[in-house]
Amino acid sequence: MIVVTGATGNVGRRLVETLAAEGEEVTAVSRRITAADVPDGVRTVQADLARADGLKEVFDGADRVFLLTSGEFLAAGGDVAEVVAAAKDAGVGRIVLLSSQGVGSGRHASAYEEAVKASSPEWTVLRPGGFASNAFQWAPAVQADRVVAAPFGDVALPVIDPADIADVAAAVLRGSGHHGRTYVLTGPEPISPRRQAADLADALGEPVRFAELSEAEARAAMSEFMPPVVVEATLAILGEPTEDEQRVSPDVERVLGRPGRTFAEWAARNAAAFK
Numbered sequence: 001m002i003v004v005t006g007a008t009g010n011v012g013r014r015l016v017e018t019l020a021a022e023g024e025e026v027t028a029v030s031r032r033i034t035a036a037d038v039p040d041g042v043r044t045v046q047a048d049l050a051r052a053d054g055l056k057e058v059f060d061g062a063d064r065v066f067l068l069t070s071g072e073f074l075a076a077g078g079d080v081a082e083v084v085a086a087a088k089d090a091g092v093g094r095i096v097l098l099s100s101q102g103v104g105s106g107r108h109a110s111a112y113e114e115a116v117k118a119s120s121p122e123w124t125v126l127r128p129g130g131f132a133s134n135a136f137q138w139a140p141a142v143q144a145d146r147v148v149a150a151p152f153g154d155v156a157l158p159v160i161d162p163a164d165i166a167d168v169a170a171a172v173l174r175g176s177g178h179h180g181r182t183y184v185l186t187g188p189e190p191i192s193p194r195r196q197a198a199d200l201a202d203a204l205g206e207p208v209r210f211a212e213l214s215e216a217e218a219r220a221a222m223s224e225f226m227p228p229v230v231v232e233a234t235l236a237i238l239g240e241p242t243e244d245e246q247r248v249s250p251d252v253e254r255v256l257g258r259p260g261r262t263f264a265e266w267a268a269r270n271a272a273a274f275k
Contacts, residue, residue, distance in 0.1 A: 001025040001061050002173055003092075005049060006068030008037050010133045011098065014166035015066060016042060022174065029058050050078030052086065059090035064173050068098040069112065071230075081115040088119055094179075095120040096172050098165070101129040101184055105242050107233045113182075124178045126168060128185040129245065130159040130237070132266040135196060142208060142274040148197035149211040151218035152239045156190035158248045161261040168255045183251040188259045190246055196263055200274055203267040215239065 002019055006012040007028035016028045020039045027043040035044055047054045050073050059065065065087050069078060087095060097116045102108035104127055116123050138148045165185055172178045191199075194210045201208035213221070215235060222231045237245060252260040 001027060001063060003027045003029060003059055003062040003065045003087075005029045005058075005066060006070065006098075007044075008033055009068070009070075010131065010162035011165045011169070012066070012068060013037070014163050015169050018166060018170045019173070022170070024174070027058070027062060049073055049083050052079070052082045055083060055086035056090065059087045059092055062087070062090060062092050064094040064096075065092050066096050066098070066169050066173060067116070071227075080112045081119065084115055084119040088121065092120075094122040094124075094173070096124045096126065096169055096178075098169070099125050099127045101127045101186075101245065102233065102237065103127060104182075104184065105245055107237065122179045124172050124180075125182040126165065126172070126185055127182060128160050128165050129187075129249075130157050131165075132159045132161045132187065132263050133270075134159070135200070135263075135267070136270075136273060138197075138200075139273050142200060142204075145209075146206060147209045147211050148193065148200065149213050150193040151213045151215055151235070152192075153194040153210060153212040154192050155239060155241065156192040156195070157238070157241055157246060158186035158188070158190045159196075159263055160185050160187045160252070161263075161266045163266075164252055164256070164260045168252060171255050178255075183255060184249040185252055186247075186249045186260065188248060188252075188262055190248070191263050196267075199264040199267045200271075202264065203271040204274060 002024050004012050004016050007016050008030045019026045020042050028038045029045045029047050031048050033044045045058055047058050095116055099113050100108050103110050113125050141147050197208050197210040
């Protein structure tokens, strides 16, 4: 059985659907998940990974785990080592951790990866770059005024479709030869916010104006829902990315045998959210 944590998010929901369609026995875990959130036959467990006393039910009967922790987990004082230990005690043999490209560039802490590598019998780390789905933050402004407002309008990064992250995770959970590997996951090409606005316009069949925010304006907006350390790390990546952060990784194609989806493909699939 495969346990998928974060099962109602952009990656987890797709992963649950994919694994279930492939005939895997799946347990979907989230704090407020219900049977309505998953395909028929998928077991659901409402759990907070930051509470060690509830982890036994999460991993009962599992042999593989997709581990995704949220900002709320960190804010609640969650300990990944405790989660990994509980999984190991339950007989889990393989853990696939959703980490971040920022760990490799030194922008994000490596403690989660270190805990998994130290305690998991068989581990694989996925380090995605920026998500194409971050564009959902523009939806209200696009709906109301057909405008995308963002900083660093011409700085291009190879954002990744969350569906590709889920597809890689499914392949790693079900396949062999991935133990001890770290995969950097990006889209097939760097794309700037200005170009993303143009792709959204193409998906909608209507003009979408791009309005460039100053760094100060972006910091103020981000500070409404991000802690300061995350705001500064995010602005640094968006405004002054390293060469590695702008480079297209071959790992999606290496695992899946096909290139990752473009932002334009993501925009076309999600156009309804911006109408």
